[in-house]
Amino acid sequence: MSETTLTAGPSAGSSGGSRPVRLPPKARLPEFVVAACFVLSRRRTVDWMTRRHGEVFSLKVPVFGAAVTVADPQIAKQLFSANVDDVGNIQPNLSRLLGSGSVFALDGAEHKQRRKLLTPPFHGKSIKNYEAIFEEETLREAASWPQGREFASLEPMMRITLNVILRAVFGADGEQLDELRRIIPPWVTLGSKLAVLPSPSRTYGRFSPWGRLAQYRRQYDAAVDRLIDTVRADPNFETRDDVLTLLLRSSYEDGSAMSRRDIADELLTLLAAGHETTAATLAWTLERVTRHPEVLHRLVEEAATDDNEYRQATILEVQRSRTVIDFAGRHVYAPTFELGEWVIPRGYSIFVAIDHIHARAEDFRDPLRFDPDRYVGQRPPTFAFIPFGGGVRRCVGAAFANVEMDVVLRTVLRHFVIDTTTAPDEKVHSRGVAYTPKAGGRVVLRRRPTPLA
Template sequence: MSEATVAEVPTSSARAAHLPPALRLPMPVQGIAYVFARRQLIAALARRHGPAFCINVPMFGRTVIVADPQLAKQLFMAPTDAVGNIQPNLSRILGPGSVFALDGAEHKRRRRLLTPPLHGKSVKNYERVFEEETLRESANWPQGQPFSTLEPMMRITLNAILRAVFGADGEKLDELRSIIPPWVTLGSRLAVIPSPPRTFGRWTPWGRLADYRRRYDETIDRLIDEVLADPRFDERDDVLALLLRSTYEDGTAMSRNEIADELLTLLAAGHETTASTLGWAFERISRHPDVLAKLVAEAATGDNEYRQATIYEVQRNRTVIDFAGRHVYTPAFELGDWVIPRGYSVVVALAEIHEQAEDYADSERFSPERFVGSRPSPTAHVPFGGGTRRCIGAVFANVEMDVVLRTVLRHFDIETTTAAGEKVHSRGVAYTPKAGGQVTLRRRPQPLA
């Protein structure tokens, strides 16, 4: 990488564009580095250039990377007519009816419709489901030998979101259980590379993704018919029934295609990132005996302050989703000392903020005590992004992680290890423990109270 100087770009706005330092390498080279070593690239450029710098990659084009909490806050809180949804975005994987596809007023309307099933009393009602799925999955876990927790966590979180979305269990959801995991794995990898003009047949990755989507749409269509035919439809409190009954302010309802896209968004985003964070949680606490001892002691009570602090610290110390982006719509967007022209993308490097923010002394150290007695700063703790596009399922995910972790701690003794921490592995969008979050467990003779 060569040292860069401040780039100046002509613009028709009143203020000339004034951009941060830029990486001076050909676009294809930058793109390859971004796809295969995104986190290392961003960390290296942040060390060299500071809290803001420019890259030029094939998918997002000319992009400003932000690694500073205050600049991130300014971006997240900017008016939606100034900066909007990054282009391209996950809607090319999840579908045009997904909340990821929407912008401005349409995005706000959709979020208002999706919020009730994922917050407050609705999430409280799911706690039993989270515990049941954890107990069911853990019934046959091996004892006294290392095993990877990531895949079991994937199954727990998938089954939990399926039950929350459809209000039922059993064979009718088996088709989705066979479709969603490989679809998520493939979609996560394809989401970080440019889309081809066509799928080029069923034997290509994009062709396989389209085939999964076809099977998914057929299954969802049958499930919608079943829900609508339920004599107790008006009494159901599952997410699908709530969406089918919901209407916008003008009385219109979501179409079937939009509902299918939103459910796919919930099923995909609602289980992989949560499971990945849980995998990291087990990897982290097994290497920190003092943290584990406090968690076990607390699990025998009705408290969860330290468990919540541990979850917050796992999200900070091992950030699963490392970026959140916007697209500049106005002729020029002022961000700190910089002036960014229309057409640029602005990406917040979430992992860098978690490592560099002044809020976190000795940031490499894993220490839940940072969050004991105080909630994380919404500026410096951003695992779910921020602003109007903050993850709508954040509350659901947080409660689920809390219940799953509590249930495992009550029923199993986790052995500690002095082994080095697992390396970070990229699954495309999400970052997971390279060995799958391995732990050694032994079932307790009697569960903790």
């Protein structure tokens, strides 16, 4: 157990005075070995560390440096509830890919103001307007699905979620929709891989991964700039309900508006946060229900009605048992920050191991069992279930993603018979940021002669 004295001002969360730094235990292995293990498999490293050292431990990892990892929901609650001046967004963060105008780049008052601007478009009443888009895009993509033959569902789900975001968030259609469809998928694929690597001092030209990413970004910026001009010139500008238009019509408390660059960064952020992750959850849902006939049977029965309680419970259980984003992070800005029995110094990163928290037997009975009934008639425990993160940095599009997954799954259930399988569970595969079914969520579907509803 490491313990160091640090002369500093009042500790975060304490009544005053200075306290010595008291770091959680760390592995006795050389730091480069632990770092290599973390890069090769974050999840296995966390599992091994928690078994050896408990649910709070120290380590040094590439990109982020000195860090503390938390796998206890009560300590995660303390972190998520902390003063934003004491702990802010993880550094470095996804803004190095998404731009300085992204909400990921902001902290403190700036972050609060931006969140206030972004929240209305993702309010429940606003999301209701997008349900028709969710269903339309599912049916559009499903028109080309093979009948009675196994195929990977991940890529089709990626196309559905991309088109949903481009229409509901970007408000794109026609040529501009086609242009963004061409630019964004390779950007997302490449960006997801580069997000977990250190940023180089320069891009090394268009033949390097970072150079290609920069080239995609230039194409994206030009496309969004043209899209903003088109939206502003629309005679129906005042009645449009896409997120881009709502952002163009909104303003901060001082009357100023978001710049074009900030809007482009923010739209890209919303896309990056809600495209691959939502598609991965949907692919995992199909992978799970095909291996649990009793769950699928109940879902089909419910799909013929207007109810969605069991469908929502199933989505929650997929998010718990097949967590797509495994970490939420914060950065310590206070001289010291009290975290449970530990005192963490300024400059440290703190990671919350979401997938490990989701697998705690203390909060989820028989956690390895896939059981949507956990949530029928009750909600999951708040800080033991955090697929969208927590606190002031919880995903602003969580409600949007939840309704989207609900409608997409309902549409598939109503229009297709889903075959069950006795095949082994698909393994978890890292795409960089998100974790997906290794075989792509393979499924066999047959179109129903008559939709259920």
